[in-house]
Each structure stands twice: as C-alpha cells, then as structure tokens.
Amino acid sequence: xxxxxxxxxxxxxxxxxxxxxxxxRKSLPFTPLHPKCNYIDIMEQHLQHLSLGQxxxxxxxxxxxxxxxxxxxxxxxxxxxxxxxxxxxTAVSRACFDITVFLDPPEEIRIAWKLxxxxxxxxxxxxxxxxxxxxxxxxxxxxxxxxxxxxxIVVRFSPIEERGESPEDPxxxxxxxxxxxxxxxxxxxxxxxxxxxxxxxxxxxxDGKPVDSVHIHSYADRKDTKKVEQAIWDELGIDExxxxxxxxxxxxxxxxxxxxxxxxxxxxxxxxxxxxxxxxRR
Amino acid sequence: xxxxxxxxxxxxxxxxxxxxxxxxRKSLPFTPLHPKCNYIDIMEQHLQHLSLGQxxxxxxxxxxxxxxxxxxxxxxxxxxxxxxxxxxxTAVSRACFDITVFLDPPEEIRIAWKLxxxxxxxxxxxxxxxxxxxxxxxxxxxxxxxxxxxxxIVVRFSPIEERGESPEDPxxxxxxxxxxxxxxxxxxxxxxxxxxxxxxxxxxxxDGKPVDSVHIHSYADRKDTKKVEQAIWDELGIDExxxxxxxxxxxxxxxxxxxxxxxxxxxxxxxxxxxxxxxxRR
Numbered sequence: 001x002x003x004x005x006x007x008x009x010x011x012x013x014x015x016x017x018x019x020x021x022x023x024x025r026k027s028l029p030f031t032p033l034h035p036k037c038n039y040i041d042i043m044e045q046h047l048q049h050l051s052l053g054q055x056x057x058x059x060x061x062x063x064x065x066x067x068x069x070x071x072x073x074x075x076x077x078x079x080x081x082x083x084x085x086x087x088x089x090t091a092v093s094r095a096c097f098d099i100t101v102f103l104d105p106p107e108e109i110r111i112a113w114k115l116x117x118x119x120x121x122x123x124x125x126x127x128x129x130x131x132x133x134x135x136x137x138x139x140x141x142x143x144x145x146x147x148x149x150x151x152x153i154v155v156r157f158s159p160i161e162e163r164g165e166s167p168e169d170p171x172x173x174x175x176x177x178x179x180x181x182x183x184x185x186x187x188x189x190x191x192x193x194x195x196x197x198x199x200x201x202x203x204x205x206x207d208g209k210p211v212d213s214v215h216i217h218s219y220a221d222r223k224d225t226k227k228v229e230q231a232i233w234d235e236l237g238i239d240e241x242x243x244x245x246x247x248x249x250x251x252x253x254x255x256x257x258x259x260x261x262x263x264x265x266x267x268x269x270x271x272x273x274x275x276x277x278x279x280x281r282r
Numbered sequence: 283x284x285x286x287x288x289x290x291x292x293x294x295x296x297x298x299x300x301x302x303x304x305x306x307r308k309s310l311p312f313t314p315l316h317p318k319c320n321y322i323d324i325m326e327q328h329l330q331h332l333s334l335g336q337x338x339x340x341x342x343x344x345x346x347x348x349x350x351x352x353x354x355x356x357x358x359x360x361x362x363x364x365x366x367x368x369x370x371x372t373a374v375s376r377a378c379f380d381i382t383v384f385l386d387p388p389e390e391i392r393i394a395w396k397l398x399x400x401x402x403x404x405x406x407x408x409x410x411x412x413x414x415x416x417x418x419x420x421x422x423x424x425x426x427x428x429x430x431x432x433x434x435i436v437v438r439f440s441p442i443e444e445r446g447e448s449p450e451d452p453x454x455x456x457x458x459x460x461x462x463x464x465x466x467x468x469x470x471x472x473x474x475x476x477x478x479x480x481x482x483x484x485x486x487x488x489d490g491k492p493v494d495s496v497h498i499h500s501y502a503d504r505k506d507t508k509k510v511e512q513a514i515w516d517e518l519g520i521d522e523x524x525x526x527x528x529x530x531x532x533x534x535x536x537x538x539x540x541x542x543x544x545x546x547x548x549x550x551x552x553x554x555x556x557x558x559x560x561x562x563r564r
Contacts, residue, residue, distance in 0.1 A: 039339060039355060042337065042338070042339045042355070045337075049327065054323075054327065055323055055324065055327075056324070056327075057321060057339070057353070059339055059352075059353055067352075068352040069351070070303075070341075070349075070350040070351060071339070071341055071350075071353045073301070
C-alpha cells in the first residue's frame with residue numbers, strides 16, 4: 001500500500017463476511033475458519049462487483065468487540081487488495097483475482113505472530129489464544145491450508161532449519177512462483193546454486209506440480225539484491241524509480257527478503273493494472 | 283402476504299438503504315426522501331440480485347432508534363415484495379420488477395396516516411411530524427411523486443369529494459391500470475356508468491396518456507363485487523379458491539374496495555410467477 005500510495009488502493013478484509021458475532025459463535029459447533037461461519041456467497045458476489053468496478057455495501061466485523069455492525073460503502077480504486085481466511089476457498093471467488101497469494105509461515109512462526117497480535121492488539125491471554133488455535137486446527141487443515149494449492153504465489157518467511165536458525169533470527173523468504181501467471185524472468189539474474197544467498201530452482205511442489213522456487217536469505221548482499229531488483233523493475237518498463245519503502249521494517253531497517261518479496265507482488269499488481277488499462281499488451 | 287402465505291414471500295423495505303443515520307442527517311441539507319440520502323446504486327444492485335434469484339446482505343435501518351445496524355442475509359422466495367420511498371426512481375431499479383405500484387392517497391389522507399403511524403409507533407409529537415412533512419415537501423415533489431408516472435398500477439383510497447364525503451367515511455378505491463402490463467379483462471364485468479358503485483372508464487391521465495380507471499365505491503354490494511372477483515380469479519385458471527383474507531380490516535370487517543384492490547395485485551403476482559415458472563405461456 002505504501003509503495004503504490006494508499007489513495008490508489010481499496011483494501012477489503014474478507015473476515016468481515018463472518019456470519020455470526022462472537023457471542024453467537026459460542027454455541028456453534030464450528031470456528032470462524034469454517035465456510036459455514038461466513039457468508040461465502042455474499043463474499044463471492046461482492047468480489048465480482050469489485051472486479052467489475054462496481055461498489056459494494058461491505059459488512060463490518062469489529063475484532064475488538066466481536067460484533068457485526070453498520071455496513072460500509074466501498075468503491076474499487078485502481079487496485080483492490082483482499083486479505084482474509086477464505087478468499088481462495090471457491091472457484092468463483094478465485095476467478096475474481098488477477099493475482100492470488102498464500103502466506104505460508106512455518107506453524108511455529110505463525111503461532112508466535114498470532115500470539116503477539118491477539119495478546120497485544122485484541123486483549124486475549126496466551127492460554128486463550130492457544131486454546132483457540134487448538135480448536136481451530138481441524139478446520140485450518142480442512143479449509144485454510146488447502147487454499148495454498150490455488151495461489152499463484154506462496155510466500156514463506158522462515159528460519160533456515162538446516163543452518164540451525166531460530167525464529168528470532170532474521171527470516172529468509174521462500175517464494176513459490178506457480179506457472180499460473182507470468183512472473184518476471186528471474187533465470188537471467190539468479191543461479192540455482194543453493195549455497196548462494198539468493199537462488200532460483202525448478203522444483204516440484206508437494207503435489208508433484210512444477211514450480212519456481214526462489215530463496216532469498218536474510219544475509220543477501222544489497223549489491224546483489226539491487227541487481228535482481230533492477231532486473232524485475234526494468235521488465236515493467238515504467239518511468240518511475242523502485243519505491244523506497246520496500247522492505248522497510250522501520251525507518252532505519254531494511255529487510256532484503258521482505259523487499260524482494262514485496263517487489264515481486266508489486267510487479268504483479270502493476271502488470272495486472274497495465275493489462276486492464278491496455279489489454280492489447282497482454 | 284396473508285393471501286399467498288408469508289413463507290412464500292420475501293419482503294424488502296427499500297428504506298433500509300438509507301445512507302445516513304438519524305444523527306448524521308441532522309447536519310445534512312436533505313431529508314431521507316432525497317436520492318443522495320440513500321444508497322441507490324446498492325439498492326439497484328440488490329434488486330438485480332433478488333430478481334435473478336440470488337441472495338443479498340441487506341442493510342438494516344432501525345426506525346425506532348434511527349440507527350443503521352448489522353445487515354441481514356435475505357434470500358428471494360417465490361415472491362419478492364419491495365416497498366419504500368424510491369424503488370421506482372431509476373430505470374435499472376424499475377427493470378427489476380414484474381409489477382410496480384404507486385400508492386397515491388390524497389394529501390389529506392396521507393398526512394392523517396403518517397401522523398397516526400409516527401405518533402403511535404415511532405413516538406413523535408404532532409408538531410414534529412408536521413414540521414418534518416413540511417421540510418420534506420420539496421423533495422417529495424421532486425423525487426417521490428414523479429415515480430407515479432412509472433407505476434403499472436396507481437392506487438388511491440379516497441373519500442368522494444363530489445358526494446361531500448370526509449376522510450372518516452369508508453374510502454373508495456380509485457385504480458389506474460396502465461397498459462404497461464396485461465390486466466384482467468374488466469370490460470366484460472364492469473360498465474362505464476359513473477353512477478354505478480363500480481365502474482371502469484377509458485381515460486387520459488394528467489400526462490395525456492391512456493389508462494383504465496377503475497372505481498370501487500365503499501357501498502358496492504358484495505353480490506356485485508363477487509362477480510367481478512370471480513371473473514378476475516377465473517382468468518388465472520388456478521385450482522384454488524379466492525383467498526378469504528382479502529379486504530379483511532379485522533376478523534369481522536371486510537372492505538370491498540380494499541378486497542378488489544388486493545385481488546388485482548394478487549392476480550398480477552400470480553401471473554408474474556406463472557410467467558417465470560412457465561414462460562412459454564407468457
């Protein structure tokens with residue numbers, strides 16, 4: 001959002017499509033991860049409207065109070081970014097997107113992130129969060145993780161276990177780039193030597209299907225990442241510099257794996273936009 | 283709704299599409315009658331979904347509190363009935379309906395009805411209601427009344443002024459049937475003698491366009507209304523008796539003008555349904 005400018009972006013949280021409030025869910029046999037706990041058909045409908053440039057009256061779920069409130073009028077801007085638990089659950093929903101991304105952290109990292117957010121931002125205790133995670137696990141396995149197979153890009157920030165790294169170390173980025181969309185040509189700038197801080201490998205995913213696998217280690221040198229960055233950016237052929245906000249964790253800290261991951265997502269956002277504005281170039 | 287059975291009907295209040303709550307409206311230069319005060323585009327969108335058999339997540343305006351609340355999942359049943367201030371305001375909205383009806387009581391009667399409802403049911407004082415009516419009048423003239431021209435049927439319950447009747451007398455029904463849809467053949471059962479308690483006249487509306495004008499006086503004899511009733515019902519060719527609830531104001535009071543008005547609306551609802559279920563008959 002920072003790279004493109006927030007005023008060019010409409011951001012939609014798919015978790016606003018919760019069917020029940022927190023109180024009602026207490027007596028229900030499923031968690032918010034279950035499609036039955038969400039208005040999936042309305043989410044599909046709204047994604048279709050947004051993808052056609054039409055406004056929606058979006059439901060609003062308040063994570064602080066756990067209540068469903070007054071809906072919100074939302075118009076699609078130049079870019080629509082949708083994030084949430086189930087946006088890749090159905091074919092109709094997936095068909096509304098130009099690019100789909102699945103965030104796939106190792107369980108250990110995911111739990112640490114969720115603990116931090118829910119305790120700090122949503123006022124839960126650690127036991128409450130862990131109990132909820134346990135309760136959600138079967139539905140996570142049944143409905144959330146299968147969406148990974150439908151993503152054009154799978155992003156995994158992870159320590160390198162073979163090197164004995166821990167979650168407290170700066171994380172590497174593992175990107176799976178599926179041939180379901182056209183990615184920037186990285187073969188020109190990345191070798192396949194796994195001893196390099198950055199490398200690209202042609203691999204098979206767990207399901208046997210071919211993917212490009214990109215690895216960017218946290219100690220990757222800025223001099224090298226800059227070359228990759230420039231190659232990706234040049235492919236876009238646009239008349240602007242690479243946004244300086246990429247990879248910035250705070251004003252003094254730039255994270256190279258994060259920067260290149262964001263750049264690849266940005267590449268696709270800009271490409272998608274160009275293909276809508278000038279479809280003859282597609 | 284009683285005649286068809288409430289479980290066959292989805293009822294939608296178009297006033298739920300208010301854009302602002304009561305508090306917000308206080309600082310705005312228009313009343314809820316103004317299209318700007320309503321999500322007209324979302325109403326159009328939702329009416330299209332319902333007319334295609336698709337569900338909607340309908341906004342909810344609470345007339346008691348004046349607040350906008352948690353939206354409501356609504357699925358279209360066999361019949362969808364929409365009532366409200368602006369459903370005939372735009373062409374897209376009108377195109378979603380099989381039959382459109384405009385209620386056109388004389389101002390005196392309308393004010394009496396509104397006073398009664400707003401004082402009894404919504405807790406306003408008479409002065410408040412009258413002040414609001416005055417404030418709304420220019421927007422009523424600009425946006426509400428012009429919708430009359432787009433209705434297939436205009437219904438007016440009114441005392442007969444030429445006979446010196448007052449609003450406290452039982453009201454006559456004046457029905458304008460426009461040739462925009464196919465009405466039951468009333469020429470067979472109604473004459474054009476205005477001295478009769480029921481009559482049918484070929485007339486020009488205020489805009490010069492031809493209409494059928496039906497008048498049913500409150501003293502119309504049940505024997506005569508029964509003939510008209512049967513003729514209309516027979517045209518439907520369905521295997522059920524005329525619903526007994528028509529015209530019932532309370533369990534002991536049947537109002538003949540109301541009964542025949544309701545029957546004509548019912549006729550159209552059933553015809554419209556048949557034409558969707560068996561379009562080859564249309």
